[in-house]
Amino acid sequence: MSEQPCLPIEAAAPKARRSRQARTVWGSRVVTVGGDAPVRVQSMTNTDTVDAIGTAIQVKELAIAGSEMVRITVNTPEAAAQVPFIREQLDRMGIDVPLIGDFHYNGHRLLTDYPDCAQALSKYRINPGNVGKGDKHDRQFGQMIEAAMRWNKSVRIGVNWGSLDQELLASLMDTNSARAQPWDAKAVMYEALITSAIESAKRAEGMGMDGSQIILSCKVSGVQDLVSVYRELAKRCDYALHLGLTEAGMGTKGTVASAVALGILLQEGIGDTIRVSLTPQPGESRTQEVVIASEILQSLGLRSFVPSVTACPGCGRTTSTTFQELAKQIDDYLRAQMPVWRKKYPGVEKMKVAVMGCIVNGPGESKHADIGISLPGTGEAPAAPVYIDGEKALTLRGENIATEFHQLVENYIEQRFGRQQAAETA
DSSP states (O other): OOOOOOOOOOOOOOOOOOOOOEEEEETTEEEEESTTSOOEEEEEOOSOTTOHHHHHHHHHHHHHHTOSEEEEEOOSHHHHHHHHHHHHHHHHTTOOOOEEEEEOSSHHHHHHHOHHHHHHOSEEEEOGGGSOSTHHHHHHHHHHHHHHHHTTOEEEEEEETTSOOHHHHHHHHHHHHTSSSOOOHHHHHHHHHHHHHHHHHHHHHHTTOOGGGEEEEEEBSOHHHHHHHHHHHHHHOOSEEEEOBTTOEEHHHHHHHHHHHHHHHHHTTOOSEEOOOEEOOTTOOTTHHHHHHHHHHHHTTSOOOSOEEEEOOOOTTOOOSHHHHHHHHHHHHHHHHHHHHHHHSTTGGGOEEEEEOSTTTHHHHHHHSSEEEEOOOTTSOSEEEEEETTEEEEEEESTTHHHHHHHHHHHHHIIIIIHHHHHHHO
16 A cells, blocks of 8 residues: 655644724824734723823833723713823823723713814724614714714724613514524524624714724623624624623633633634733733733734743753743743833844753753753753754853843843844944
């Protein structure tokens, strides 16, 4: 029997979905969404927007962490009045991140009564389920779209299953009951979410809004529900799509659920902006949701935000905690430096560092990294070979291995990416 030739195995890669390209603008900052643009990271403050200084400080923290757009609550006249001052504070701090206004129930009045607020925002989030009932619904939705067109702002039409348009849902349920084979209740709810989003977008276009200024989202809190809804939504429209598992939860639960749901959809080419709606642990920074969103994109190979650190989990061969401490130290250092390095060392975000704990996989993983160290495990000689660009460069010994490797990483970044920057600007 002749052997069949093996076909080469290709690395998996996310599929491409061609959506319309939208733009979110503030001053000279233009953040493109959809089309060929990279998937963008978004976040939201949890401050009282009336506290302009506190809100501006949190927006700054989120932006420095990597959020490319930040949403703020605009729920009262007092909050609307503070939005221009928040924008002013951010501009003074050199933070040009676009602001998105989150409106529910009274957005039509706030955007009309507070034109400075309408101008200071870069995008409006409109929830079709919370713009009014009956004959007020279309009129109040229209007022918000008119404000967006007047000030040349984009909108996110964000449907949420926790605040779904009940009249639309009731209508679809009546239609469903007349079917020969009715759908189950969940399928009707999916249809209501998708119909609400697309019909609202079409209504906005019918008023004269450019479709490239519209982004859609259909938020749910279940992983399988989100995947099902967005797969169907992506089939039915070419609007840019915002992904997020709403009310994802705290800690491990919220992180894992968001990573699984968004990872599946992004791998299928669905999604143009993302947010991880993580409930912070007590005392935890709001920026954690930005870190997780960035890690999801970086893990899929869609974006690079910070140099990656490969480290083994540890086993009976690695009784020393040195590699754990060094891995954390290096990872924390790289993240802390990125706000400066993004401009100083273009390309450094793609660098790979390995901090390994024994001889089993240590040398191999270190060779695969740009710079890596294989620390001695239990019973191994007290020596730590360092590999740079795939070759063994030197061996560290003694009590200062961690400090010396830290310095080697800094030197490597300066030599490789500093020279690269100098060559590009010469």
